[in-house]
Amino acid sequence: MSEPAGPPEPETIGPLAVKIPKPPLISPEKKADFAxxxxxxxxxxxxxxxxxQPELSCCIITIFGLGKIVTADELKACIEATLLRHPRFSSAPVKSRSDKPRWVPTKVNLDEHVFYPEIDAASAAARDHAVGDRLxxxxxxxxxxxxxxxxRPLWDLHFLxxxxxEAACAIVLRIHHSLGDGISLMSLFLACTRRTSDLESLPTLPEARRRQAAAFRPCLLLFWLWSVLVYAWNTLxxxxIFIATAFFLKDTRTPITPSSAGVEFRPKRFVxxxxxLEDIKGIKYAMGCTINDVLLGVTSAALSRYLGRSYHGHLPKNLLIRTSLLVNIRPTPGINALADMMKKGSEVKWGNHLGYILLRLPIMKCEDPMDYIRKGKAAAEKKKNSWEALFSYVLGLMIVKTLGIKVATTLCHRMFSNTTLSFSNVVGPMEEVSFCGSPLVYIAPSVYGHPQALTIHFQSYVNKMTAVLAVDELTIPDPQKLLDDIVLSxxxxxxxVAAKS
Known part of the structure; x- marks a missing residue:
């Protein structure tokens, strides 16, 4: 394994004097052990x-708003009783003699992972909450x-x-994407929380809809055969298109396309x-679709509005703007299973088993705003009725085993570079939960390290939905305007919908 990069020097961001903590140096003995x-x-x-790999070194970063201040001792005690009991949070990636990296258990020093950074006293005490948001x-x-x-184990936590x-304080949790997929990691964190109304009970998540298996009837055989043909054709x-994207098929260049290479190495701003959530559910029931369909439609409408201003109201036709979606091939461990694992030390299946889906967003000017959802739903249905995610997962495995990790990295990087943005929607608890005894106010997950200038995440929590943007400010200098467009759309x-009904 290459020599680890040295710890970052303390620095000051902007006029608000936020000092970044300098992690403790690694002892020579510890370096020798890993080498x-x-x-x-x-x-x-x-x-x-x-x-x-450097070109795809992605980290999941989540900002949690808390209702009250948590002391350092309380925070560390909570982490020791929960996250540290998970093997990934107490293991480091080490190259073995066979030259293949492995997760090797190591002793964790929480002082190297949990930080209480120094905040300029005048800024922290400012009455203008917008200053706190910016900090x-x-x-x-x-x-x-x-x-x-x-x-070291690839995670850290920062208490601000x-x-x-919105909140009395904030926690920023950063986890390297190699530890797991976003949905599994979010489930793991929620397994560390408890209901505010009952501190002994785990949160409740909405149950995923499952298609009911119909009893076999001869007349259903033709329907089954037709379904298989539809799936096979959509997958083909x-x-x-997936393979073409990895080699040559590129999205239309727009103002939200990076103007230069290396966007994966540039800093991202998270807003x-x-x-x-009740408004989203109302639209869902009225239009007979899913929450994900509504969010895709709202995103399409917001991007159409945002790009329309860049083109001075004359939005070009047939813009090819696609989003890449990560799909967990293996079912995510449930909250109860993860909580039992951290409490009793039992094992659950874990790891990144990810496939990809490429979905085209309808970017256009619609007289009827509901058309964004209708067109987005039609495109999403074709993806739901295909095995594209499974195909991309199997294809990735074959490339890694036959051509090597470098070729797989190059093709995956090109696939991301040739599409415009990433999109995800993560389901959160249905009731208010507490972490370390403090009520959770909001959850704002995102990711950085991939070659796209825009990432859009939606995270539900109780009766709210948080829209989170990660942007390259050289490409999108005004992310708050895009958030305004999401709200307006x-x-x-x-x-x-109200007018039609």
Whole structure:
């Protein structure tokens, strides 16, 4: 394994004097232990190895708003009783003698992972909550410039004693993507929380809809055969487009396309806005679709509005703008299973088993705002009725095993570079939960380290939905305007639905 990058020097971001903590230096003995290698430990999955490559070194970063201040002792005690009991949070990636990295258990020093950074007293005490919001944004942005130390478990947590417009303080949790996929990691964190109304009970998540298996009847055989043909055809078309994208098929260049290479190495700014989950559900029931369909439609409408201003109201036709979506091939461990694992030490299946889906967003000017959802739903249905995610997962495995991790990294990097943005929607608890005894106010997850200038995440929590943007400011200098467009697009669709019904 290459020599770990040295810890970042303390720096100041902007005029608000947020000092980035300098992690303790690694002892020479510890470096020698890691350099020696070992055959012990679990091998990294192919996806985890991809995320360990410099061009795709992605980190999941999540900002949690808390209702009250948590002391350092309380925070560390909570982490020791939960996250540290998970093997990934107490293991480091080490190259073995067979030259393949493995997760090797190591002793964790929480002082190297949990930070209480110094905040300028005048800024922290400012009455203007917008200043607090900016401080948290600046701090999260600074973390996207500071790599995790590869000789330690790949995560850290930063407590910011800053009052914002929504919360009394904030926690920024950063986890390298090689530890797991975003949904599994979010489930793991939620397994560390408890209901505020009952501190002995785990959170409740909405149950995923499952298609009911119909009893076999001869008349259903033709329907089953037709379904298989539809799946096969959609998979064939999607697979061709997927492969073409990895080699030559590029999205239309627009103002949200990076103007130069290397966007994966540039810092990202993370901004978020809270919208009403009840409004989204109302549109869902009225239009007979899913929450994900509504969010895709709102995103399409917002991007159409945002790009329309860049083109001075004359939005070009047939813009090819696609989003890449990561799909977990293996079912995510449930909250109860993860909580039992951390409590009793039992094992659950874990790791990155990811496939990709490429979805075209309808970018256009619609007289009826509901058309964004209708067209987005039609495109999403074709993806749901295909095996594209499974195909991309199997294809990735074959490339890694036959051509090597470098070729797989190059093709995966090109696939991301040739599409415009990433999109995800993560389901959160249905009731208020507490972490370390403090009520959780909001959850704002995102990711950085991939070659796209825009990433859009939606995270539900109780009756709220948080829209989170990660942007390259050289490409998108005004992310708050795009958040405004998301809020306005949802309102216009809601009004259109009300008028029709």
């Amino acid at each position: 020696a290698g070992t055959e012990k430990g679990e091998p990294l999955s192919p996806a985890a190895r991809l995320f360990r 948290v944004e600046d701090y999260a942005t600074s973390l996207s410039q500071s790599p995790l130390d590869p000789s 004693a800053i009052r914002t417009s 078309v999607s697979s061709f 978020h806005r809270t919208i009403s 949802l309102q216009l669709i809601k009004e259109a």
